[in-house]
Amino acid sequence: MADPMRVRATENGGIVDVKILMKHDMESGQRKDAAGKTIPAWFISTLNVKANGKDVLNGQFGPAVSKDPFLNFKYKGAKGDKIVVSWVDSKGDKRTDEATAS
Amino acid sequence: MNQQRRSVLKYSAIFGLMASAGLISVAQAQEWNKAAFEGKSLDEVFKILGAGSPDKSGAVTLNAPDIAENGAVVPVGITTSLKAEQMAILVEKNPSSLAAQFFIPAGTESFVTTRIKMGQTSNVYGLVKADGKWSMTVKEVKVTLGGCGG
C-alpha cells in the first residue's frame, strides 16, 4: 500500500494555501540498475484535490516530476474546509489523504 | 429490465456515491494524457495540448532558480495575472518535454509550484491557457555537477 501524504492547508484573508508532499519514488524510466537493466518508469500520473467536495485542482504528472513530489497552490476558501487529496500512479496504485484548513 | 442492465445501474449508483464521498475523484476518471507526456519535442507537445505556437507573454511568470544544485529537484512555479484554466511545465532538453500539467477550476488562484527533474542545463517553459488561448514564458535553468562526484 502507498505511504501517506502530508497535507497542510492554512487560510489567510480568504485564500487557502495548500502544500502537499507525496511519498512516491517517481521512477523516471531513465535509470539503470546495478546489472545495467533499465528500471521501468513508475510515477504518479493523475492527482485531484477537492475542498468540501468541490474540485480545486487537477494535475497530471509525467516521470519528470521529482521523487517525493511537492505541490503548492492556493484557492478561495475558509478555515475548516475539508481538503481531500487523491493520486493514482502509472501502475494503478492510489492514495487518498485529508486535511482541514486552519 | 434484464440482469445486465440492472448491474450496470447498480455499479453506476455505487460510483456516483463514491465520487460524492470523495472516494474516487475526477483525477481517477480523467484520462492521463499519454500522448502529451510521451511527446519528445516542445513543438510536438504544443500541438498535442492544442497550443500551436504559443506567444510569449509578460503576464506569465516562471519562478525557477538560475542554478540548480541538483537536477533531481528543481523547484518550478508558474504565476500569471491572467485567469488561468490550465498550466503546463515543459523542459526542452528532457527525454520527454512535458513535466506536469494542471487544470485550474474557477476559484483557484493562477499559481502552482512543484519540483521537477532535469537531466541537464535547459530552457524551462511555463505555459498558461486563459480565455482558450495559450501563452508562455521561458527561462534557462543551469544544472550543475555537485558533490565529490563519486
Place this chain on the structure above:
Amino acid sequence: MKITHIKKLLTVSGFILATCLMQNTAMAQQKNDPKFNKMMTDSFRAEGIAGLDRIQQDETQKFCSDPVFAGSKQGEKMREKIQKMNMDLIKQPSDGKYIGDWKKGESIAQSGRGATWTDKADAAVGGGCYNCHQIDSKEISYGNIGPSLTGYGKLRGYSPEVITYTWNRINNSKAYNACSNMPRFAHFKLLNEQQIQDVMALLLDPASPVNQ
C-alpha cells in the same frame, strides 16, 4: 584618544598572540595509542575493492595525521624528509612526452569517480580536479580547496621548468608540500601516465580552453 588606546591594545594582543605561539613550541609528534588503533581495526571491514590495508598508514599519512606537529617548527625536518621521499618516487614520462590531449584531460578533470568500495577494480578513476580547482572558466561548478588553475600556462609560460614542476605536482604533490590536500595520483596508480599527460595538456597546451 580612542584610536591610540586601541592601537596600544592591539600591540598588547599581538604580544599575547606571540606568547601563545611560543608556548606551542614544546611539542612532539603524537604517540602511538593502542586504544585508538584497536578502535580503527574494530570499526572497519573490507568491502569490494576497499580492503583493510587502506587504513594501514604509510609514513606520509602518519605524519600528516597530526596536523599540529606537522605544521610546527619541530616538524620541519620530518616535513623535508617526507617531501624528499615523495620526490624520489616521481618518474618522468617513459616516452619523454609531457603533453597529451587536453580534451581527454578535461573529462578526467571533470570525473570524481573511482576507487571507492562501490567501484569495480577496472573502473576508470577520475582526477576529480574540479572538485578542488577552478580550471576552464566555462565550468562554474568548481571547488576551492586548491588554487585556481584558470589561465595556467598563459600566466606561467610553457618553459621546461614549468612543465616539469607541473608534471611532478600532479604525479606526487607531497614532493613539494608534505601534507598537501592533493592525492598522489601516480604513487597510488589513480591515474596512469597517459592520463597525466592528458591532464597536463589541459593546463599547458596553448590550445586548451584553460589558456584562452
Place this chain on the structure above:
Amino acid sequence: MQRNLTLGLASGLLVVLLTVSSSVLAQKSATDDIAKYREMIADGNPSELYEAAGEELWKKPAGPKNATLEQCDLGLGPGVVKGAAAQLPRYFKDTNKVQDLESRLMTCMQNLQGRDPQEMVDAPFQQGPKKDMEAIVAYVVTLSKGDKIKVSTNHPKEKEMYELGKRAFNFQGGPMDFSCASCHAENGKRIRLQDLPNLVEQKGAALGWGYWPAYRVSSGQFWTMQQRLNDCYRQQRFPFPIYGSDVTIALSMYMAKTANGGTVETPGLKR
C-alpha cells in the same frame, strides 16, 4: 580588569572585521544563486514523510517480544523523546558505553522488542530493518528541532570518546590520503559548489552536526548520521565503517561537542 575588558572588546572587533571581509571576498554569484535555490526548496522538506512513518513505528508493537519502543531511554529517562537527540551521543550506564542515537535505538530494539541488533548492523541502508530505523530516527530528531546542542564530556568515557574522535578526524588513509580534515578543517572551502563546514570550529560544527540527519535531494533519501558518515568514508576511499562502530560514535562525539551551543535544525534538507 577594565583593561582586560577593553582588550576583549578590541580583539572581538578585530575578529568581526576579519570575518566580514573574508565573507565578502567569498561571495560569488554562483554561490549566491545556489543559496537562492536552497531557499526555494526549503519549504516542503520530504523528511516529514519519514517522520510520520517513524512515529507510527515507534508506537507499533514489533519484534519477538511484540513490544513498542515507547519505553526506550534515550538519555532523558524511559519514554522521553523530546529533546533527547540534542544531547546525544552520551554515556549510558546500562550498556557502560557511549552511544549515538542509532546505536542506542538498537539497544532499545534489543531490550524492549527482542530484536537482534546484528540484523540491523548487516542490513544495507534504505532497506529492510534499516528503512525502519531511518524513519524512527526522523521521528526522534524532529522532536529536538530548535533545541540547543548540549553534549557532555563530563564522564571519563565521554571525554575519551571525544579524544578518539578528534584523532580519527585527522586520520589519513586510503589511496587519496584523505582524512575528514582534508575537507572540513578550514573556513570558506567548497567541493564543486557545495560549501564544506569547518568542523573544527563551533560555528562550522553546528552547521554540520546541527543539520544532519537530513533528506538528501540528490538521492531522494532520508539519511541518518550513520549513513552520512558512511558515505564520507566511501568518498574518502576508506574501507567500510561498520554500522554503529566506535569510530562513527567517536566522530559524532567530536562533532557534537564542538557544535555545543548551536541549534538543532534536524531533519535538514541537503543537496
